[in-house]
Amino acid sequence: MLEVPGWPGHLPGQHLDVRLTAEDGYRTARSYSLAAPTDGARVELTVQRLPDGEVSPYLTGVLAVGDPVELRGPVGGWFVWRPTDSGPVLLVAGGAGIVPLMAMVRARRTAGIGTPFRLIYSVRTPDEVYYADELRRPPTGDAGLDITFVYTRVAPDGWPRPPGRLDVADFDSGGWPAESDPSCFVCGPTGFVETAAHILVALGHDPHRIRTERFGPSGG
């Protein structure tokens, strides 16, 4: 959680860049999705710690309350959902790809609107679900949001779907038919996003209605 004086506000799906400068002048920057809708000067990031990363170990381990950081943002104007957009929405998340999509879910709740949302969330194990309480026991403002969990390695006891990668059947049960012409937002690792986007196109969704955000290999 950061306090950013003069933060101009952001749209769900936008991100910000965090820049670190070492004592020897070496600079490196990483992009982080904004996890919550705009709220004055408060900015919430969700950072996945990568043990051999350059930036995430610092942000999650070294940075203390009150320390300043250098930011640029909000940035990005394409992978965004505006609460004024009409029509159903399909969110497809792989692992940490839930973060910008959660900002959309929360913005929908904050706006108090009933735009139909469906979320397909693929994650390796039940322990790795981000925002688990909020997603498993959604607040009343989330009526009209349907969530499908897809476990790829380990599923909870008695889960009807055997563990496995996201496939067409998950979109049949948890998505929208192409005729509903939903706005689709897909976020996750590059391979996951490719697969999900291919499935959506194969199911007849208009490629122009599919917006994607990939994590690259250079995270951390």
Add this chain to the structure above:
Amino acid sequence: MSVPDTPRYEDGNALAGPLREIFAVDVTAAVSQCATCRLAGPVATLRVYRHAPGMVARCPGCDEVVLRLVRTPDAAWLDLRGAINLRIPLPEG
């Protein structure tokens, strides 16, 4: 369905911050047209490789370079020769 092994790219959303340092508006929502295959699409959908010096954005249709961006300590070098044009949405004025 074949998916390439461990793709080494991100997408054009990653250009948002570095381009915002140069331009007054968000360029990732702009539509670029590839000079090689003529495919037009949002800059956000280009494939971005960071392991070159700077950032290299390639066309998702033909894989040719559309945009290169290198940041030095005192300048940004932006090479757009792979794009015929950029259509940048602006508020009606």
